[in-house]
Amino acid sequence: MKEIREDSKRQDVRNTPQGVESNQYTPLEDEREYIPEINPQRDNVKSKQSAFTKRIKKGAWVVFAVGIISMIVYSMGSTSKSVDTSEEAASALETHISTSLAAGTKLLASDENYVGGDMTITHDSDNVETTLYVWDYAAEDGDYVQVFVNGTSLGDPFMITNTPVTFTIPTEGEVEVLGTRDGGGGITYAVYYEMNHTTYFNGMDENGSNLYDLRVKRYSSKDTL
């Protein structure tokens, strides 16, 4: 079986005047690629591969490259983490406080409708300001919170993920975390204060809030003697 392939970049038979090179009638056609017969032996010979086969192979590389790039982009943008199953994590799940776990630790695979409460945090930090880390310690299910310091908002409500968001806050005063939206299973979040290196695993319902009263422990002259 004889095959012909036409390509706009190659010979354009439409422009060839009839009778110059051939006395055969050449019909006017659009640009076409002809599908070859299935012949595995032909596939092994690169030079004899049809334009269609070459295009399929080229397309395969392009699509594969797009897939790899997509996965890289997805991995770079992903904030999800694996659940910490250590003893410290198990202990933190019971006490809801940890001084050993790092900021951004994930304790649960799914939200468990935990409603915590307000806290008074007394610390002995000399610094005027500290860093506050806020993250979702369970599933990234679309919980939104807003952080206030002494009644002033630190920004718009934002979605909490397993990767912490940081704020610079004073070491003394009131920090309020307001639950703006529950993505399902209650709003589970954790806050880590750099001033006392402690994480508080807390929770609330939608439109609920938790207040953290930050106080500096003042030492009297008797204490120092």
Next chain:
Amino acid sequence: MKNKIANVFAFLWFFGVLIWTLLFMFIVILGILFGDIVVMLKSGFSSTTIGFVFLFLSGLVFGITGWVPAFRRCYYKLPWLYPLSMIMTMHLLVLSIAEAILAKGFQVISASRHIATIIIMILQVIICRIVMCIYLKKNPMVLHKYDRVE
């Protein structure tokens, strides 16, 4: 004999993997459009994205289909399959980028940020569709099996 074995593998790959990938791709494209993008626009809240993950899986399947001679036989038997696979991949890529932009922008509840996100997403879709049109104009998928010349 070798040809028959290759046909068996081609049959298994087509009915076991490729056809399901195309089917899921169709569902995912609809899911991203109506389940993610429209829902995010209506609610104003971000959601998890699935487009890039499925783009990776489909890229892997279509890549293997194109590389392995036995697997790409389906493209010769069904000439519409290759253009369909490529154009659906392009659709999925455009929608996945739009979904990712929207999910990122809607992570913060702010009217100005939401408006900016929606404008960027619309521009991205328009630009990607124009690029897609230019590419397909330069490389048209005109594949006629019935025009084989003896």
